[in-house]
Amino acid sequence: MRAPDILLSLLLAGLAAAFPFLVNAYWLHVMIIGMIYAIIAASWSLLAGFAGQFSFGHVAFVAIGGYTAGILAVSLHVPLPLGMLAGIVAAALIGAGVGWTCLRMSGPYLAIFTMAFSEVLRITIVTENEITGGPGGLNVPQLFHAQTDLPYYYLILALLVVSVVGMMLVLASRWGLFFRAIRENEQAAAAAGVKVTRFRILACAIASGVAGLAGGFYAPYIGILTPDVASQDQMGLVVAMAIVGGVETLPGVVAGAIAVEFMVEALRSYGQWRLVLFGLLLLLTMRFARNGLLAPGWLAIRRLAVLQGQRLIRGTAD
Amino acid sequence: MLDYFLIQSANGIVIGVIYALIATGLTIIFALLKIVNFAHGELYMMGGYFGYYVITLAGVPPLPAVVAAMAISFAFAVAIERGLLTPLYSPGMERKSDYGILITFGLAVFLRNIAIIIFGPFPLRPPSFFDGDLVLGGLIISYDRLVAAGGGLLILVLLIFFLNRTVWGQALNAVSQSRESASIVGINSERMYMFAFGLGGALAGGAGALVAPIYSLSPSMGLVPDTQAFVIVILGGLGSVSGSIIAGILLGLSENLFIAFLPDPNRGPSYANAFGLFIMMLVLLFRPTGIFGRHHAAME
Amino acid sequence: MAMPALIETRGLSKHFGGIFAVDRLDFAVNAGELVGLIGPNGSGKTTTINLLTGHLKIDAGQVRLRGERVDGAAASVFAARGVGRTFQITQLFSRMSVIENMLVPGLARAHAEKRVVLGEARKHLEFLGLASLETLQAKNLSGGQQKLLELGRALMLKPEILFLDEPFAGVNPYLRDEIIGFVKTLHEAGRTFVIVDHDLDAIQRLVHRLVVMSRGKKIADGPLAEVRTNPAVITAYSGV
CATH class of the missing domain: 3.40.50.300 (P-loop containing nucleotide triphosphate hydrolases)
Structure with missing residues (x-):
C-alpha cells in the first residue's frame, strides 16, 4: 500500500466509526442499506469483473442467504447467527452447484442461464407460501433488541470490511490471478496448468457465499423478507452500482454502491424516477466511461495529489 | 375434460405464435449484431403501449393500430441502436460481448421503469379487435385470440417472404454470414445492423400490440417473454426463423398443457413461467452454447 | 527393458x-x-x-x-x-501484464513459491528479449513479441x-x-x-x-x- 492509500484508509475508518453520531437515524438506516448493497455489488464484481462470469442471477444468492436464515429462525427456532452462517454455506454450496452446471457456458448463455435460475427461485418463493410467506413476505425476528440501529451499523460495517478485504486478498493471491487468466482465455489457462473447472466453481462459490452473507444480515435487519430481493430490478440496481463504481476495483464498487443508495434516497421524492435515473446512469456509464466513474475519478484525484505533493517537496513555485 | 384440453391447446397455440414473433426478432438481431438483446421483452412491452395510444389518442381502429405500432417500434429500435449500439461496430472495441450484455440489460431496466412513469403502473387494456367468442362444439375461443394468432402468422409469413425473396432480406442474410464478403459486394453492413435491430424491434412491438387486448398491458409484461424468447431461440436454433416459429408454438402449447395437467391447481399458473425457464436451463445444460454454438465461438 | x-x-x-x-x-x-x-x-x-x-x-x-x-x-x-504447448493463433491473457502472463503457469505448478517463480519468469523474459516489457499489457505487444511471450509462458511449466x-x-x-x-x-x-x-x-x-x-x-x-x-x-x- 502506498502512503495516500493508507492515509485514505485511516480517514475512512475514522469517518465510518464516527458516522452514526454525525447523522440522524434515517440516514444511518440508508447507510446500512448502502453497505448491504456494497457487499452484494462487490461480490458480483468478483464474479463478473474478475472471473468473467456475467451472472444475472446473483441476487438469487442474497435470497438464499436471507431465506435460509429466516426460515430456520421462524420454522425451526434456530438462533439467528447460526441461521446466517447456514445461509452463507447454503448460498456458497448452491453457487458452486450453479457454477458447476454452467461450466461449459460463457457470455450471454451464462447470463441467460443464471437469470433463469434466479427467476425460477423467485417464482418458487412466491408459490411455496406455506414455508416462505409468499409474496406477502416472511417475518424474521430481530437480531438485536436495541432502540437504535447502532449495533446493526457496526455489525454490517465489520462484515463489509471483512468480506471486501477478504475478497481483495483472494484477488491479489494466485487464485485471483487464475480467475483473471480464465476470464481472459480459458483454453490458454488450461494449457498453463490452471485447473479451470476448480477455479470457475470456486469463484462462483466465493461470490455466492458473500452474497448469502448480505442476505443473512438483510433479513433480520429489515424484519420482513419478500421475493422481491431476487427480482431483476434488484439485479439491475446491483449491476448499476458495480458499473458506476468501476467493476474491476472493489473499493470503487463499494463507493459506487453507497453513493447510488444515497442518491436513491435523496431522490425519494421523485418516486419512480429514481430507477429510471439509475438505468440511465448505467447506460451512460457503459456507453461513455466503461471503466466506471468513481475508480478512474479517484485515480485522477490521487495523481493530482501526488503531483501537488511533489511540487511542495521541490519547493518550486512554477 | 376433452373440451378443457382443446381450449388449453388453442390458447397455447395463440401464445406460441406470439412467442415465435418475439423470438424471430431476437434471432435476427443475434444473427446480425452478434449480441443477445436483453431488452427484447421491453421492446415487446413498448410496442403494446404504442398500439394502445395510437388507438386511444389518434383514434385509429385496432387492426391498423398494430401496423402503426410496428412502424413506431421500428423507429424506436433504430433510435436505440444508433444511440447505444454503434460502439459494437468499431474494430478497436474490446469485450464486445460484455458490452452487448450490459448495455441491453441496462436498457431493459431503464425502459421498464420509465414505462411505469409514462404509462402508469396499472394494467391498461385497449379495445378488442372483435368482440365475442367463436364456439365450435366444445372449443370456445375469443375472436381477439384468433386475430392475435392470425395476425401473428401473417406477419411471420410476410417475414419469411421478405427474408428469402427480397433484396434487403438477402442482404441481411449475406451480412449475417460474413460481414467482410458482404462489404466486398457493396452491402453497407452498418446499415444492415441498424435495419436488423429495427426489424427485431418491429416484430416484438407487433407481438405486444397483438396480445394487448387479451392480456392487458403492464410495464413488467416484458420480463417473461424476454426469457421465453431465449428458450425458443435456443430450442429452435439461432438464425433459423422457421425453427423459432416451430419452437415458439411448441413452447406455448406445452406451457398451457402443463398448467392444465398439473395436479395442484393453485400452483399451476404460478409455475407455468418457471416451466419454460426450466426447459431452457435443461437445453442450455445439454447444448451449452445453444444450437448456435459455432456463432458464439466466433464472437468477440 | x-x-x-x-x-x-x-x-x-x-x-x-x-x-x-x-x-x-x-x-x-x-x-x-x-x-x-x-x-x-x-x-x-x-x-x-x-x-x-x-x-x-x-x-x-x-x-x-x-x-x-x-x-x-x-x-x-x-x-x-x-507437457507445454503454443497455439496456432497466439492465445495470451490479453488484459494482463507480460509478467502476469508468465506467473500464471508458474504459480499453477504444485508447491510453487512466488519469489522463486518470479525469478524464473524474469530469467525467461531476459532469454527471450522481453525483459523491458514486463509491465506492459500483453495486448499491447507486437505480433512477434506475443509469439515469444507465448513460448515463454509455456517454458514456465518447466x-x-x-x-x-x-x-x-x-x-x-x-x-x-x-x-x-x-x-x-x-x-x-x-x-x-x-x-x-x-x-x-x-x-x-x-x-x-x-x-x-x-x-x-x-x-x-x-x-x-x-x-x-x-x-x-x-x-x-x-x-x-
Whole structure:
C-alpha cells in the first residue's frame, strides 16, 4: 500500500466509526442499506469483473442467504447467527452447484442461464407460501433488541470490511490471478496448468457465499423478507452500482454502491424516477466511461495529489 | 375434460405464435449484431403501449393500430441502436460481448421503469379487435385470440417472404454470414445492423400490440417473454426463423398443457413461467452454447 | 527393458461428424528428440496436438506419458506433468501484464513459491528479449513479441516436451531466425520438441526427424533425408 492509500484508509475508518453520531437515524438506516448493497455489488464484481462470469442471477444468492436464515429462525427456532452462517454455506454450496452446471457456458448463455435460475427461485418463493410467506413476505425476528440501529451499523460495517478485504486478498493471491487468466482465455489457462473447472466453481462459490452473507444480515435487519430481493430490478440496481463504481476495483464498487443508495434516497421524492435515473446512469456509464466513474475519478484525484505533493517537496513555485 | 384440453391447446397455440414473433426478432438481431438483446421483452412491452395510444389518442381502429405500432417500434429500435449500439461496430472495441450484455440489460431496466412513469403502473387494456367468442362444439375461443394468432402468422409469413425473396432480406442474410464478403459486394453492413435491430424491434412491438387486448398491458409484461424468447431461440436454433416459429408454438402449447395437467391447481399458473425457464436451463445444460454454438465461438 | 517413450500414442482417433481428423495414429517421441510434424492443410496436425495435450477428447486409442496412460485427463493435468504447448493463433491473457502472463503457469505448478517463480519468469523474459516489457499489457505487444511471450509462458511449466503449433506462421524472416535460435538453445539444454509448421525450410534447419500426416494418417516417419525422398510424401504434397 502506498502512503495516500493508507492515509485514505485511516480517514475512512475514522469517518465510518464516527458516522452514526454525525447523522440522524434515517440516514444511518440508508447507510446500512448502502453497505448491504456494497457487499452484494462487490461480490458480483468478483464474479463478473474478475472471473468473467456475467451472472444475472446473483441476487438469487442474497435470497438464499436471507431465506435460509429466516426460515430456520421462524420454522425451526434456530438462533439467528447460526441461521446466517447456514445461509452463507447454503448460498456458497448452491453457487458452486450453479457454477458447476454452467461450466461449459460463457457470455450471454451464462447470463441467460443464471437469470433463469434466479427467476425460477423467485417464482418458487412466491408459490411455496406455506414455508416462505409468499409474496406477502416472511417475518424474521430481530437480531438485536436495541432502540437504535447502532449495533446493526457496526455489525454490517465489520462484515463489509471483512468480506471486501477478504475478497481483495483472494484477488491479489494466485487464485485471483487464475480467475483473471480464465476470464481472459480459458483454453490458454488450461494449457498453463490452471485447473479451470476448480477455479470457475470456486469463484462462483466465493461470490455466492458473500452474497448469502448480505442476505443473512438483510433479513433480520429489515424484519420482513419478500421475493422481491431476487427480482431483476434488484439485479439491475446491483449491476448499476458495480458499473458506476468501476467493476474491476472493489473499493470503487463499494463507493459506487453507497453513493447510488444515497442518491436513491435523496431522490425519494421523485418516486419512480429514481430507477429510471439509475438505468440511465448505467447506460451512460457503459456507453461513455466503461471503466466506471468513481475508480478512474479517484485515480485522477490521487495523481493530482501526488503531483501537488511533489511540487511542495521541490519547493518550486512554477 | 376433452373440451378443457382443446381450449388449453388453442390458447397455447395463440401464445406460441406470439412467442415465435418475439423470438424471430431476437434471432435476427443475434444473427446480425452478434449480441443477445436483453431488452427484447421491453421492446415487446413498448410496442403494446404504442398500439394502445395510437388507438386511444389518434383514434385509429385496432387492426391498423398494430401496423402503426410496428412502424413506431421500428423507429424506436433504430433510435436505440444508433444511440447505444454503434460502439459494437468499431474494430478497436474490446469485450464486445460484455458490452452487448450490459448495455441491453441496462436498457431493459431503464425502459421498464420509465414505462411505469409514462404509462402508469396499472394494467391498461385497449379495445378488442372483435368482440365475442367463436364456439365450435366444445372449443370456445375469443375472436381477439384468433386475430392475435392470425395476425401473428401473417406477419411471420410476410417475414419469411421478405427474408428469402427480397433484396434487403438477402442482404441481411449475406451480412449475417460474413460481414467482410458482404462489404466486398457493396452491402453497407452498418446499415444492415441498424435495419436488423429495427426489424427485431418491429416484430416484438407487433407481438405486444397483438396480445394487448387479451392480456392487458403492464410495464413488467416484458420480463417473461424476454426469457421465453431465449428458450425458443435456443430450442429452435439461432438464425433459423422457421425453427423459432416451430419452437415458439411448441413452447406455448406445452406451457398451457402443463398448467392444465398439473395436479395442484393453485400452483399451476404460478409455475407455468418457471416451466419454460426450466426447459431452457435443461437445453442450455445439454447444448451449452445453444444450437448456435459455432456463432458464439466466433464472437468477440 | 527399454525406457518407455516420453509421449506415445496407440491407435489414436478423432472424428468430427463423419470425418476422421486423426485416424488410428501410432506415434512416439523419445526424450531429447526434436521432431517436425508436417502435412498438407487439414491433415490432422493441430488435432493431433490438441489430443496430445488434453485440449480435445479422444474418441479411440491411447496416449501414454512415460508409459503411463493419460488419455481422458484435462489439459491442466497434461500441463502439470510437463507437457507445454503454443497455439496456432497466439492465445495470451490479453488484459494482463507480460509478467502476469508468465506467473500464471508458474504459480499453477504444485508447491510453487512466488519469489522463486518470479525469478524464473524474469530469467525467461531476459532469454527471450522481453525483459523491458514486463509491465506492459500483453495486448499491447507486437505480433512477434506475443509469439515469444507465448513460448515463454509455456517454458514456465518447466516442460519436458513442448508442442509448437505453427511457430513460424506470419513471422518476419528476422524473428524466424530468432525463434529457430531459441528452439535450438532450449533443445540443447535438454528439452524435447514437436514442431508443426508449413515452413519446410525452417523445419529442415531445426529437426532431425520428420513425421508426415495426410488425411489423419501417418504416411511417413523417419530421418529428415529419408522422408524427403519418400514417394508417398511427394504424392501427398503434390495433391494427386
